[in-house]
Amino acid sequence: MRIDILTVVPELLESPLNYSIVKRAREKGLVEIYIHNIRDYGKGSYKQVDDYPFGGDAGMVIMIEPVYNLISKLKSERDYDEIIYMSPDGEILDQKMSNMLSCRQNLILLCGHYKGVDHRIREHLITKEISVGDYVLSGGELPAAILCDSIIRLVPGAISDETSALSDSFQDNLLAPPVYTRPSDFKGWKVPDVLLSGNPKLITEWQESQSLERTKRLRPNLSKEDN
Ligand code: SAH
Numbered sequence: 671m672r673i674d675i676l677t678v679v680p681e682l683l684e685s686p687l688n689y690s691i692v693k694r695a696r697e698k699g700l701v702e703i704y705i706h707n708i709r710d711y712g713k714g715s716y717k718q719v720d721d722y723p724f725g726g727d728a729g730m731v732i733m734i735e736p737v738y739n740l741i742s743k744l745k746s747e748r749d750y751d752e753i754i755y756m757s758p759d760g761e762i763l764d765q766k767m768s769n770m771l772s773c774r775q776n777l778i779l780l781c782g783h784y785k786g787v788d789h790r791i792r793e794h795l796i797t798k799e800i801s802v803g804d805y806v807l808s809g810g811e812l813p814a815a816i817l818c819d820s821i822i823r824l825v826p827g828a829i830s831d832e833t834s835a836l837s838d839s840f841q842d843n844l845l846a847p848p849v850y851t852r853p854s855d856f857k858g859w860k861v862p863d864v865l866l867s868g869n870p871k872l873i874t875e876w877q878e879s880q881s882l883e884r885t886k887r888l889r890p891n892l893s894k895e896d897n
Contacts, residue, residue, distance in 0.1 A: 671702070676706050683815055686819065732787040756782065757799045761799065
């Protein structure tokens with residue numbers, strides 16, 4: 671899988687995509703991530719990428735030309751399954767969408783900044799818009815990092831224990847059961863007996879009942895969804 675991220679602040683993406691599971695997946699060659707600075711395609715000697723909005727609003731808007739040139743170049747080199755704009759008014763990211771996108775070959779993620787991007791980019795170049803929630807951030811970089819992380823950990827081989835991603839919350843519309851590790855007794859705070867019983871059947875039953883109970887209590891809407 672290949673992900674191309676388009677940004678005016680590449681520095682914001684460095685650390686989240688260079689550690690932990692994402693780093694290992696890149697090293698194993700499971701995913702290639704390329705970060706492109708839109709400014710390299712900026713206009714004139716100042717490499718201008720933003721301008722004042724028509725209509726005289728406050729804030730700056732990312733211009734269509736540099737973004738168009740960068741996307742055209744990438745599209746001339748390979749086919750892309752989706753060209754995604756990270757946007758607070760996009761479709762809200764959930765596990766189902768991450769599962770689906772983890773099966774794609776080539777993705778472009780466009781990060782906005784300032785007031786956003788010239789709307790013609792969204793009308794003519796973008797195929798999908800994704801939000802990470804109903805709140806506004808300063809740029810699309812952290813949302814793009816969230817999207818990448820959630821997709822990449824699902825690519826087979828990214829997590830050493832492959833079943834681990836499948837037992838996470840939201841797979842099967844269920845929250846994960848609680849987990850514990852040593853010591854089994856910390857200052858009198860004990861791990862549930864059943865987990866120490868060594869009886870796999872009892873343990874699975876307990877985990878399933880915990881998943882159900884936690885889902886009903888914490889995310890009642892999930893149990894009503896069917897996908
Ligand atoms: N003026 C815009 C917000 C711009 S925020 C509006 O009111 O809708 C600047 C950039 O941050 C956006 O272009 C987008 O790429 C990104 N962004 C902000 N909040 C986001 C969210 N919840 N999900 C995804 N991207 C977001």
